[in-house]
Amino acid sequence: MTTPAIDTHVVKRGGARTTERFSPEKLHASVQAACLSVRSPEGEAEIIAHRVVAAASQWCYQKSTVTSRDIRRIAARGLELLHPEAAYLYQTHEMVV
Amino acid sequence: MLRVTKNKYTMNTSTAFIILTVAALIHASFQLGTSMLTLLSSHTIGRKKSHARLLLLTNSFVSGVLVMTILLVSFCAMALLRFSGTDNTQILWVAICGISMMLGISVWLFYYRKEKGTSIWIPRAWAAFLTTRTKKATHSSEAFSLGMSSVIGELLFLFAPLLVAGLALIELTPALQLAGVTYYGIVSSLSLVIVSALVGSGHSISRIQKWRETNKGFLQFAAGSGLLVLGFYLYVNEVAASASTIAVGGM
Numbered sequence: 001m002t003t004p005a006i007d008t009h010v011v012k013r014g015g016a017r018t019t020e021r022f023s024p025e026k027l028h029a030s031v032q033a034a035c036l037s038v039r040s041p042e043g044e045a046e047i048i049a050h051r052v053v054a055a056a057s058q059w060c061y062q063k064s065t066v067t068s069r070d071i072r073r074i075a076a077r078g079l080e081l082l083h084p085e086a087a088y089l090y091q092t093h094e095m096v097v
Numbered sequence: 098m099l100r101v102t103k104n105k106y107t108m109n110t111s112t113a114f115i116i117l118t119v120a121a122l123i124h125a126s127f128q129l130g131t132s133m134l135t136l137l138s139s140h141t142i143g144r145k146k147s148h149a150r151l152l153l154l155t156n157s158f159v160s161g162v163l164v165m166t167i168l169l170v171s172f173c174a175m176a177l178l179r180f181s182g183t184d185n186t187q188i189l190w191v192a193i194c195g196i197s198m199m200l201g202i203s204v205w206l207f208y209y210r211k212e213k214g215t216s217i218w219i220p221r222a223w224a225a226f227l228t229t230r231t232k233k234a235t236h237s238s239e240a241f242s243l244g245m246s247s248v249i250g251e252l253l254f255l256f257a258p259l260l261v262a263g264l265a266l267i268e269l270t271p272a273l274q275l276a277g278v279t280y281y282g283i284v285s286s287l288s289l290v291i292v293s294a295l296v297g298s299g300h301s302i303s304r305i306q307k308w309r310e311t312n313k314g315f316l317q318f319a320a321g322s323g324l325l326v327l328g329f330y331l332y333v334n335e336v337a338a339s340a341s342t343i344a345v346g347g348m
């Protein structure tokens with residue numbers, strides 16, 4: 001992946017756990033999984049995930065701390081433009097049960 | 098509808114099976130199992146697992162639900178059989194009618210949370226645990242256990258149809274009781290079988306989830322109304338009719 005290294009810390013959900021460095025790979029995997037879940041072809045899922053991660057990384061750039069919710073919101077916004085069905089699943093997967 | 102045998106009032110077979118059907122359909126309209134099955138399918142596909150693995154996991158989940166439902170309805174029937182007698186049966190019917198109607202109103206008011214998605218009114222810690230476990234499930238045994246847990250997780254709402262089914266079952270002959278238990282299990286798992294078939298035939302998970310979210314108000318209304326109507330019907334058919342038969346018989 002060609003995403004540049006970003007020195008942004010992510011505050012996890014609820015704030016109880018320790019912060020961690022922003023991981024483009026982790027975001028890439030979750031966006032790709034959302035695309036695959038709605039049966040997108042692997043190549044398409046890969047391209048979409050790459051674009052969404054690029055947009056999210058750009059947003060994170062020069063921010064010292066963000067929350068995981070912020071990242072999810074920004075990624076969902078990007079995904080909404082590229083694959084609305086995957087974006088729906090990505091946004092609501094914590095609200096299924 | 099009622100058969101009188103030496104002061105003992107038993108319903109006929111067709112009435113018992115109608116009650117079983119309605120109770121099982123109400124059971125099927127509760128959504129925790131469907132939510133977990135949707136989540137399980139979505140994560141299995143997202144992890145690039147094979148279609149055979151997806152089918153194995155969804156079928157294991159449905160089997161787990163089926164087994165736990167059969168165990169619970171059998172337990173209810175056995176427990177009620179111990180308490181029932183010529184006099185106690187009427188008291189049990191009255192109690193179960195009350196429970197069914199109260200639960201119907203509760204389902205109308207509380208079943209789904211007032212937020213986006215299809216979150217239901219179960220403790221959040223339990224929901225988080227089920228969500229985490231569902232996402233991590235990779236083996237058929239895990240999916241089977243999750244299916245069983247989904248029934249336990251929703252027991253707060255399920256115990257009314259289970260009790261009604263149990264009480265209807267004990268009115269049947271032993272051979273029909275076995276058929277009745279199996280019938281209840283199959284009908285109550287129909288919604289899961291449909292979702293499993295849709296996922297297996299290649300339908301999009303997001304479309305299934307979107308349909309569920311769009312129609313959650315209707316599903317909630319249907320389940321609540323079903324419980325209310327069932328409670329009212331049982332009261333009229335099993336309690337009020339028996340009381341009037343006794344009164345007429347005593348004259």
